[in-house]
Amino acid sequence: MTNLQAILAYQETDKELYAIEREIAGSEERKEYVKMKKFLEAAPEKLDALEVKANSLKGEASSLVEKYEKAEETLKEFDSLDELIESGADVSFYKKKAQSVMELLKKLKAEITALTASINATSDEYQKLKKQVIAAQKMYREAADKYNAVKASKEETRVELEKKLAEIAKNVNGETMERYKTKRKERIFPIIGQIQDKRCPFCSMEPPLASLNRLTGGTTIECDSCHRFIYKE
Ligand SMILES: [Zn+2]
Structure with a gap:
């Protein structure tokens, strides 16, 4: 074999x-x-x-x-307002102040x-x-x-x-097995196939001429496109 x-x-x-x-x-x-x-x-x-x-x-x-x-x-502070007014304080000032505090309270409550x-x-x-x-x-x-x-x-x-x-x-051969197993780990399958009409049997890419020339009797090349191995008998 x-x-x-x-x-x-x-x-x-x-x-x-x-x-x-x-x-x-x-x-x-x-x-x-x-x-x-x-x-x-x-x-x-x-x-x-x-x-x-x-x-x-x-x-x-x-x-x-x-x-x-x-x-x-x-x-x-406004509890003592009556006394303040009696002593001649400005009522409108305290009224304004009380209003602004009430508004703040309303806003904070919301x-x-x-x-x-x-x-x-x-x-x-x-x-x-x-x-x-x-x-x-x-x-x-x-x-x-x-x-x-x-x-x-x-x-x-x-x-x-x-x-x-x-x-x-x-x-x-050990090296072939190693290369096969590396591809297998990448979940590529099938991994090796025979060239068909000068094209990769898996993705139909045509390998460059230099690679094709190397493809004689039992050697393999790697497809540049799908990275699977191609052989020729
Ligand atoms: Zn391919």
Whole structure:
């Protein structure tokens, strides 16, 4: 068996292994598993962000409450207004001042109300996400079990194919095997094919003449376009 024949035989068996891998990778069970996994991985960051937001809103709220209390305090000055007027103070000045304080209080109250609503909304969102995380943890475990079952159902065939491949690999030159396996890791398949009408059998690109000239009796070249190997018998 030549090196070329050996690698072609290897690829033929590898095709079955590749099909199994694709089947597992494309299964609904894996999709569900990955979805749950991603959700759970992203959740802590989302929860943290909501907590930071809630804390900053609470900080804003307490500074508003402080302002409100201070404004209320200034209103107390007006308790002694009667005495002030009796001693000949300007009534309109105090009237104006009282009005501006009342307006400030009104404005602050509206701001506090809006902020409270925002705090409640953030807190609700946090609680909702926390519940979702708890539900997702259970769903994740179930999805993992189902995904593992799919993998387990193919395991026997996979091991058999691996054994077969190891046998065939003994006839393949080490460097060829290495190059093949590198492509395989990149999830390229098939990896090697025979030239057809001076074109790459996979992507139809025509290799440059210099490469074509090197393509004689069992040698291989790499396609510049799809990077698979091309051979000529
Ligand atoms: Zn190609």
